Amino acid sequence: MSKSVNFIKTENRPFCKWFSVVVLPLVTLLCAGMVSCNEEKSYEKEMYKKVFYLLSGNDHTYTETYSLNKEESVRYFSIGCGGSLSSSDAVTITLEPDVVLLESYNKSNFDIDYGAYAKLLPASRYEISSYIVNFPANSADQYVKVPVKVRPLGLSPDTIYFIPIAIKSVTKYEVNPEKYNVLYRVTIENDYAEQKTLTYYTRNGTIKNQTTGEESALTGNKIMQPLTSDKVRIFAGNIAQSQTSTVDDIEKNAIVLQINSDHSVSFSQYGTIEVEALSKPNFNRYSVEKDLRGKDEHYFYLYYQYRTEVTPVIGDTPATYSPWSEITETLKKVETN
The missing domain is CATH 2.60.40.1740 (hypothetical protein (bacova_03559))
Structure with missing residues (x-):
């Protein structure tokens, strides 16, 4: 039996070689072509589907x-x-x-x-x-x-x-x-801020406690939000606003800036805060200025004082407030494009 098997392998080796070299690749290509055609038809059907x-x-x-x-x-x-x-x-x-x-x-x-x-x-x-x-x-x-x-x-x-x-x-x-x-x-x-992407302004200036006379620097960024065509909202002084600020935070700490037709800026309270404009040359104005490359830069030059409510009005008892804080600050819009 072993001999018979050996004899067959020896005598038919040329045929086996021809089969493996010629026939098998052709069969493989034919099968691959059929699969490819089916895949292409399926792809075309999906490709043109409305x-x-x-x-x-x-x-x-x-x-x-x-x-x-x-x-x-x-x-x-x-x-x-x-x-x-x-x-x-x-x-x-x-x-x-x-x-x-x-x-x-x-x-x-x-x-x-x-x-x-x-x-x-x-x-x-x-x-x-x-x-x-x-x-x-x-x-x-x-x-x-x-x-x-x-x-x-x-x-x-x-x-x-x-x-x-x-x-x-x-x-x-x-x-x-x-x-x-x-x-x-x-x-x-509006022309100064947008809602879709938070608008930030860099801040440089000072805050002064009008009771103690203590003064410190203001730095960092400030969020500005649109209200009307000529009004925006910011948090006063060094009070930080974030995306997680609550309605109560906004009611307590936000002030409104109104940009007038002559680019002067007026102040008003948004909620319970009290705010007043102070006088200084070249402040309380909005300005568009050119940088060294000729690109527009947007500035607010602000000088004001504010105080926040500590306890609300209760019956005949008036509200109490924090000491007045005097703010001198320059806000420059952070451009995103």
């Missing part, structure tokens, strides 16, 4: 900024269509208010911190002219823009405002189940 979706980030939000310089203005969100080729047919897309995303967003981001919860933008503040959108046939673009008119005056920089929107139906093709809804966020800005 799927509609609402453009958003990973958290299903999309943000647009509205200027407080205008009573109302228009920004857009987008409806996209997947696939490498445009649709040969026009498609009608029906939108509706979304009812699930806002609650999910709040629970995910703030848990039981209910005071930080995002809110619905009041219906009186915005207008979407039609919730029925036509996606044209053979469009050069793979998306259409839907206009959203917003009246931003009076919106708070401390609140997250959303317009929740969802795709209700399409007359043809499919809707991406992971991207069928969006939280359209409305933020505000």
Whole structure:
């Protein structure tokens, strides 16, 4: 039996060599080609598949900024269509208010911190002219823009405002189940600060306790937030504001700067703080100046005094306050682009 096996191996070695060198590679190539063709057909099918979706980030939000310089203005969100080729047919897309995303967003981001919860933008503040959108046939673009008119005056920089929107139906093709809804966020800005990204100003100056006469340096950064076209809010003196500052912190420590038409600056209280302008040449003004490269730099030159409430009014007992602090400071906007 052993001999027989040895004989076969010896006598057929040329055939085996030819088979392994010629036939096996051909069979392998043929199989690979069949697999490749199947994969290519599957890829092409997916590649040309028409799927509609609402453009958003990973958290299903999309943000647009509205200027407080205008009573109302228009920004857009987008409806996209997947696939490498445009649709040969026009498609009608029906939108509706979304009812699930806002609650999910709040629970995910703030848990039981209910005071930080995002809110619905009041219906009186915005207008979407039609919730029925036509996606044209053979469009050069793979998306259409839907206009959203917003009246931003009076919106708070401390609140997250959303317009929740969802795709209700399409007359043809499919809707991406992971991207069928969006939280359209409305933020505000003016010429001095914006809400979307916190605006910082570097601070240089002094703080003087008017009771003791003690004086110290003011350095670091200060957050500035937009209120109206000509008003911004900052924390007074050396009081630090952060992204975690509470409503009570703001009510106690914030002051309002009003930039007048002649670029002079007026002061007013935001909450319980008391603030008064002081007089010094070339202070209490806003200025745009050129740096050595000819680029605009934005400055506030401020001279004022403030005191914070220690105890509120109780019956006939008046409120008590901290000693007056005298502030001399120059704020320079930190440019982000």
